Amino acid sequence: MAELEGGGEQRAALLAATSLFPLPEGARFSYGTAGFRAEGATMGPAVCRAGMVAALRSVRLGGAAVGLVITASHNPIRDNGVKIVDADGGMMSQDWEPFADALANAPNPEALLQIVLQFAKDEQIKLGGSHSAQVLLARDTRPTGEYLLDAAVKGVNAVIGVVAVDMGILTTPQLHWMVRSKNKGLRASEVDYCSQVIDSFRRLLELVPKDKGADAVNNRLIVDGANGIGGLKLEEIKPKISGLDIHVRNSGRGEGILNEKCGADFVQKEKVVPLGFVPEDVSFRCASFDGDADRLVYFRIVSSSDTRIDLVDGDKILSIFVLFIREQLDIINGKDNQGNEVLPTRFGVIQTAYANGASTDFLKNLGLEVVFTPTGVKYLHKKALEYDIGIYFEANGHGTVLFSDHFVSQLESLTSELSSKAAGSSQHQAAMRLLATSQLINQAVGDALSGMLLVEAVLQYKGWSLQNWCDLYTDLPSRQLKVKVQDRNAIVTTDAERRVCQPSGLQELIDGEISKYSHGRCFVRPSGTEDVVRVYAEASSEEAADSLAKQVAQHVERILG
Numbered sequence: 001m002a003e004l005e006g007g008g009e010q011r012a013a014l015l016a017a018t019s020l021f022p023l024p025e026g027a028r029f030s031y032g033t034a035g036f037r038a039e040g041a042t043m044g045p046a047v048c049r050a051g052m053v054a055a056l057r058s059v060r061l062g063g064a065a066v067g068l069v070i071t072a073s074h075n076p077i078r079d080n081g082v083k084i085v086d087a088d089g090g091m092m093s094q095d096w097e098p099f100a101d102a103l104a105n106a107p108n109p110e111a112l113l114q115i116v117l118q119f120a121k122d123e124q125i126k127l128g129g130s131h132s133a134q135v136l137l138a139r140d141t142r143p144t145g146e147y148l149l150d151a152a153v154k155g156v157n158a159v160i161g162v163v164a165v166d167m168g169i170l171t172t173p174q175l176h177w178m179v180r181s182k183n184k185g186l187r188a189s190e191v192d193y194c195s196q197v198i199d200s201f202r203r204l205l206e207l208v209p210k211d212k213g214a215d216a217v218n219n220r221l222i223v224d225g226a227n228g229i230g231g232l233k234l235e236e237i238k239p240k241i242s243g244l245d246i247h248v249r250n251s252g253r254g255e256g257i258l259n260e261k262c263g264a265d266f267v268q269k270e271k272v273v274p275l276g277f278v279p280e281d282v283s284f285r286c287a288s289f290d291g292d293a294d295r296l297v298y299f300r301i302v303s304s305s306d307t308r309i310d311l312v313d314g315d316k317i318l319s320i321f322v323l324f325i326r327e328q329l330d331i332i333n334g335k336d337n338q339g340n341e342v343l344p345t346r347f348g349v350i351q352t353a354y355a356n357g358a359s360t361d362f363l364k365n366l367g368l369e370v371v372f373t374p375t376g377v378k379y380l381h382k383k384a385l386e387y388d389i390g391i392y393f394e395a396n397g398h399g400t401v402l403f404s405d406h407f408v409s410q411l412e413s414l415t416s417e418l419s420s421k422a423a424g425s426s427q428h429q430a431a432m433r434l435l436a437t438s439q440l441i442n443q444a445v446g447d448a449l450s451g452m453l454l455v456e457a458v459l460q461y462k463g464w465s466l467q468n469w470c471d472l473y474t475d476l477p478s479r480q481l482k483v484k485v486q487d488r489n490a491i492v493t494t495d496a497e498r499r500v501c502q503p504s505g506l507q508e509l510i511d512g513e514i515s516k517y518s519h520g521r522c523f524v525r526p527s528g529t530e531d532v533v534r535v536y537a538e539a540s541s542e543e544a545a546d547s548l549a550k551q552v553a554q555h556v557e558r559i560l561g
């Protein structure tokens with residue numbers, strides 16, 4: 001191939017790396033909602049090839065740093081996975097997913113080579129080492145992590161001229177943050193991440209109004225680290241976090257097994273006390289991270305004789321952030337002066353169909369624009385980027401608040417103007433709070449650690465207990481079911497997955513069931529991470545939600561078998 005300078009060497013490198021991790025018979029990978037995932041010991045080939053994809057992506061982007069994280073998030077400890085972080089710190093661009101799939105499933109080294117050569121040609125990626133490019137690598141605490149890191153490094157190095165940089169054991173959001181910061185020319189080490197989070201949290205606490213009763217907010221916070229990396233990192237930075245008395249359970253230092261009966265996914269789905277909590281924790285404010293610390297939920301243990309909890313999910317985290325940000329914008333703009341705003345702001349709130357209907361009503365009643373996207377952070381994040389301030393959360397606790405660069409620079413000018421004209425005024429303080437918020441909350445991806453600190457700052461700002469927060473609105477009872485069918489992709493949805501368009505007739509059956517219930521809402525969609533169809537139902541009582549979900553699941557089973 002004429003376009004391949006040093007082509008022979010490059011070809012040999014790709015063939016050699018691929019040969020080290022032969023694809024097991026029958027293995028089939030799909031990039032899915034969250035990258036490739038499977039049993040850790042079988043992931044070598046997919047991870048090595050993901051390393052090649054990440055390396056090519058960096059070359060394609062002119063040498064900008066790209067990231068690769070080895071994690072299977074909230075999955076059991078035996079699983080592992082890999083996802084690629086794009087140069088802006090977000091998920092890899094969706095138009096590269098088919099290439100990633102094709103590479104992961106190439107049956108042998110020669111087939112892989114042909115796919116790479118063709119793709120490089122189509123994308124005008126110049127192979128052969130006449131470039132410099134880099135991939136930042138991180139992994140979580142799983143036992144297969146080290147083996148898979150080696151596979152990833154070999155994959156990255158197989159693209160000549162690309163350097164693999166091992167950033168160590170990190171939370172997923174830390175790696176996303178590093179990639180984003182590095183490409184913006186900012187300081188991008190783990191120490192920098194920690195100081196940014198700690199400093200901006202301290203600034204937010206300093207800006208808590210003295211009359212809001214922050215002293216009344218109990219500063220004791222108990223955190224479930226899922227026996228994973230989030231717990232470890234929190235233990236490390238805890239001594240430097242001012243104003244909070246943090247106690248970590250399931251810290252990852254050997255108390256229990258990663259994600260086993262603990263962590264944000266367990267807490268949100270099972271709604272029971274995670275392992276590792278003790279009687280003294282009853283009634284205190286508790287937070288829970290998932291295994292790679294990109295999901296956050298809150299909860300409270302109701303009584304020591306009961307395993308039930310009061311859950312505060314992603315929808316309620318979103319709601320309290322919305323209230324806080326809106327309040328700052330109102331202070332800056334003057335509530336009664338809508339016609340002539342100092343800082344006109346397009347504020348967007350993004351949810352998925354899984355958001356509890358009560359949360360959506362709550363947000364709409366505030367007069368906010370609520371937009372829906374399909375399930376999966378890549379869709380929510382992309383939508384949120386369209387606003388000056390875009391906020392998104394999945395009910396399961398993954399989300400963040402994005403501030404556009406343009407808005408941040410306006411906010412910076414306003415803050416410095418006010419600091420000379422009206423230092424210490426409520427407007428000045430509100431502008432500084434928003435600036436600190438944009439520094440604290442991860443601009444690349446949902447982040448349990450920084451999200452938790454923002455929640456804590458907002459609770460102190462409002463002088464609110466967990467009960468006040470719970471009382472924002474009452475969740476509608478809901479039920480989720482999984483249905484095993486022959487081909488889940490026979491279901492095609494529309495309207496942000498809220499309606500089925502194929503197979504024909506199914507939506508009418510669902511509508512028929514919904515009409516039998518007060519406050520009934522129900523939708524079905526193929527999962528992007530499991531081989532099932534998910535059914536979600538909501539109604540005015542537990543029994544009604546259960547029965548609506550069950551009826552619809554039966555229709556799905558009957559039609560798709």
Ligand SMILES: CC(=O)N[C@H]1[C@@H](OP(=O)(O)O)O[C@H](CO)[C@@H](O)[C@@H]1O
Pocket residue numbers: 033034354375376377394396526527528529530534
């Ligand atoms: C109902 C639900 O919780 N779905 C999860 C789950 O996706 P599914 O496509 O539903 O399997 O995993 C995704 C990745 O972690 C997460 O983004 C999403 O919210």
Ligand SMILES: [Mg+2]
Pocket residue numbers: 073074290291292293294295
């Ligand atoms: Mg996760």
